[in-house]
Amino acid sequence: MKLYGAPVSPFVRKILVLAAEKGLDLELVPIGLGDQNPDFLACSPFRKMPGFTDGDFSISDSTAIATYLDTKYADKNMIPTDAENRARVIWFDEFADTILTSAAGAMFFNRIVSPKFVGKPGDDAAAAKGEADMTPVCAYLEGVIGASGYLVGDALTLADISVAGPFVNAAHAGYTPDAAAYPKLTAYLTNLHARPSFADWIRREKKMLGLD
Ligand SMILES: N[C@@H](CCC(=O)N[C@@H](CS)C(=O)NCC(=O)O)C(=O)O
Structure with missing residues (x-):
């Protein structure tokens, strides 16, 4: 799994911390403001960081990424179900x-x-x-x-x-x-x-x- 962004962004840090707490293996691909990296643009069409890919699946927005990770890797749940x-x-x-x-x-x-x-x-x-x-x-x-x-x-x-x-x-x-x-x-x-x-x-x- 890859996360595109800069850790100083609170939205990017949110996912890095969540992944660390859940023990997930997440590669950070460094992205700067205005970055034209085509892989980043492919997962974040409006160039907002973070972008995310897991194999063929891609999505942007920290809340969407957190929801994906917490649903797919349900150990140490970070979004309660009740x-x-x-x-x-x-x-x-x-x-x-x-x-x-x-x-x-x-x-x-x-x-x-x-x-x-x-x-x-x-x-x-x-x-x-x-x-x-x-x-x-x-x-x-x-x-x-x-x-x-x-x-x-x-x-x-x-x-x-x-x-x-x-x-x-x-x-x-x-x-x-x-x-x-x-x-x-x-x-x-x-x-x-x-x-x-x-x-x-x-x-x-x-x-x-x-x-x-
Ligand atoms: N709601 C989005 C916000 C993402 C966002 O605004 N990221 C900022 C960095 S902190 C960004 O990429 N700004 C660059 C831009 O607006 O072009 C999320 O939760 O991921």
Whole structure:
């Protein structure tokens, strides 16, 4: 199985972490922004990363790929099958891909990607707006992290992988939630990011971004 993308993308990292947690053998094919790699274009017609292939099957979009992997390799299920918990996991995944990624991504793009890789100074106002937008996100998460230390049920699910991912981008851009204001969220992220599935990629990303 091949995944096309760059691990610093929260959508690509989501699949890399999911595959590591499930013990799946997934080859990462590095792709940069605007990449014309024909194999990538064949599996992601709108050039959004990640793209994915498994033999003759190909698909793009992190949620579609996660759904495929979790259905095909049902060991260590990351998307529960019961109606309520399944819906909750899909909600957190969607929340992470939209509201959370838009706030964290504004900081990451304008503080890291634009100055370091596009050769243009970032938009400071857009980064500051992203940082401000993290406040309701963090307040919300502080209230919904369960006593189990996970978002849904009492084990790791796609919800945790999807939500913890964009916080890696925020951290690369110098933002971490205020530990005094959000102690549960801080402990939750510390635990998740210390798992080998996240920690290995975080280490490689820091090196790639010149942040270590
Ligand atoms: N909903 C998609 C979003 C994918 C996405 O927007 N990826 C970004 C990178 S973080 C991308 O490829 N952007 C390049 C572009 O828009 O041309 C998913 O979950 O995979």
